Amino acid sequence: MKPISFTFRRCPYAIRARLAIKASGMNVEMHEVSLQNKPQVLLDCSPKGAIPVFV
Structure with missing residues (x-):
């Protein structure tokens, strides 16, 4: 099963997470x-709904 990343285009934390994923070569x-x-x-994974979230 491939990891799932919930992301938002303009969130600075999500941008950093996407850069780290790309640098690592992971298939997400x-x-x-x-x-x-x-x-x-x-919301089931993160009740606060904070971005980014990895499942």
């Missing part, structure tokens, strides 16, 4: 999230 499935309409899967 990215899910772009709208902060106004967070998916339930994200």
Whole structure:
């Protein structure tokens, strides 16, 4: 199973996480999230809905 990353395009922490993933060469499935309409899967993993989240 491939790791999943919930990310937001303009979040500085998410940008750093994406750069680290790219530098590591890991194969990660990215899910772009709208902060106004967070998916339930994200909230199940992180009740605060903070970005980035890795599953």
